[in-house]
Amino acid sequence: MSVSKYKVKKMSVIFKTLTNITQRTLGSGEAALTVSPLGFGCMGMTHHRGPIKERASMVRLLKEAVDCGCTFFDTAEIYGPFNNEELVGEALGDNSSIFVATKFGHAFDVNEKPIYGALDSSPKRIRKVCEASLKRLKRDVIDVFYQHRVDPKVPPEVVAETVKDLVKEGKVRHFGLCEASAEVIRRSHKIFSVTVVQSEYHLMWREAEYKIFPTLEEFGIGFVPYSPLNRGFLAGSITPGTTFAAVNDNRSSLPRFTPDAISKNFTIVEKLKDFGNRHGLSVAQVQLGWALSKKPWIVPIPGTTRAEHMKENFASGCVLIDEREWKTLEDEIMRQPIVGSRYGKVEAAQVC
Ligand SMILES: NC(=O)c1ccc[n+]([C@@H]2O[C@H](COP(=O)([O-])OP(=O)(O)OC[C@H]3O[C@@H](n4cnc5c(N)ncnc54)[C@H](OP(=O)(O)O)[C@@H]3O)[C@@H](O)[C@H]2O)c1
Structure with missing residues (x-):
């Protein structure tokens, strides 16, 4: 066995042992779903993170993630569109021991081309997405079906009723919402139990803590x-001077990723690096360890196209740092002015 193979094996054993102890549960009661402490965000393998990666190596990487103990994989109809679900289907379709989450909610034209900035959570569309996603994912049931963005034209109650019916029909297991306000969560949950809410969250964007955490806590979501x-x-992989692919990388259009914003915000990465150096952690492990420390019902889904990053990220499930130290770090980051908003106008209009 080569040295690197030995290291990989050892890492997977460590991760498996620890995840057995620290599995996390999203949702409660009949809506509960127990998964590995970190999931895998599959989007970047085909969408928004530069050139589409070679298919066979991404299939191998997803299978390797399973070997490392990961049981929760995240995709969406809109990623590609469609090719991300197809990739996940090819890699994991026959694996009934893991959970796959996908999403509906974007609008498409008659030729099934996405209409930029338009949403469609009509019951007819939700049902159509469900059938098509099941085929692409090569599964009998979608483990978590998220509304990707709240559609102002369709009341949350109507969306929740539709997903509830799909659950009754055995096509969906759990209901999720993305970037939903506390009010939408409350109204949806009244009709059908929400298992999980997915929103942007990291040390540079913590709005979820005061906007929706109290509601999630109240309902056990x-x-x-x-x-x-x-x-x-x-993760420290973007430094002043980094440029992004002009095609298929949305970072080139996000205000927080202009050259000026990257340079000015880089102080934050340096603070994470200093903290990590004191604790023997990488920058990514500090960020992920911090998120995991916030609540026992949080499961981050970092995305990667590299095996070494995947293992580094999964090892964050083992980070044990005193609460006071995390607080000192987050207070220090809070004092840093952050340059650039997280989304441009069209995307910002779709989030709560
Ligand atoms: N619901 C929504 O609206 C929504 C929106 C966006 C994303 N998502 C979900 O969230 C998942 C993750 O989001 P994301 O891909 O936008 O961002 P992310 O996980 O915050 O970051 C991914 C980027 O970080 C790099 N990276 C990962 N681990 C690293 C490490 N240890 N060291 C250095 N670089 C590392 C990756 O590059 P390498 O490939 O080189 O590792 C990739 O470019 C997506 O896959 C998707 O499932 C959902």
Whole structure:
């Protein structure tokens, strides 16, 4: 066995042992779903993170994630569109021991091309997405079906009723919402138990803490931070001078990723690096360890296309740091002015 193979094996054993102890539960009662402490965000393998990665190696990486103990995978109809679900289906379709979450809610034209900035959570569309996603994912049931963005044209009650019916029909197991306000969560949950809410959350974007955490806590709903490494910035992989692919990388259009914003915000990465150096952690592990420390019902879903990053990220499930030390770090980051908003106008209009 080569040295690197030995290290990989050892890491997977460590991760498996620890995840057995620290599995996390999203949601409660009949809506509860127990998964590994970190999930895998599959989006960047085909969508928004630069050139589409070679299919066979991404299939291998997803299978390796399962071997490392990961049981929760995140995709969406809109990623690609469609090719991300197809990839997940090819890699994990026949694996009934893991959970796959996907999402509906964007509008498409008659040729099934996405209409930029338009939403569609009509019951007819939700049902259509469900059937098509099941085929692409090569599964009999969708483990978590999220509304990707709240559609102002469709009352939350109507969306929740539709998902409730899909659950009754055995096509969906759990209901999730993305970037939903406390009011939408409350109204949806009244009709059908919400298992999990997914919103952007990391040390540079903490609005969820005061906007929705009290509601999640009240109803026993879980939380999945998306882009938990702030799209690579809080993993230290983006430095002043980094440029992004002009095609298929949305970071080139986000105000927080202009050259000026990257340079000015880089102090934050340096603070995470200093903290990590004191504790033997990488920048990504500090960010993910912090998120995991906030609540026992949080399951971050970092995305990666590299095995070494995946293992580094999963090892964050083992980070044990005193609450006071995390508080000192987050207070220090809070004092930093953050340059650039997280989304442009069109995307910002769709989040709570
Ligand atoms: N619900 C929503 O609206 C929504 C929106 C956005 C994303 N999401 C979900 O959230 C998932 C993750 O989000 P994301 O991909 O935007 O951002 P992310 O997980 O915050 O960051 C991903 C980026 O970080 C890099 N990275 C990962 N681990 C690293 C490490 N240890 N060291 C250095 N660099 C590292 C990756 O590059 P490498 O490939 O080189 O590792 C990739 O470019 C997505 O896959 C998707 O499932 C949901």
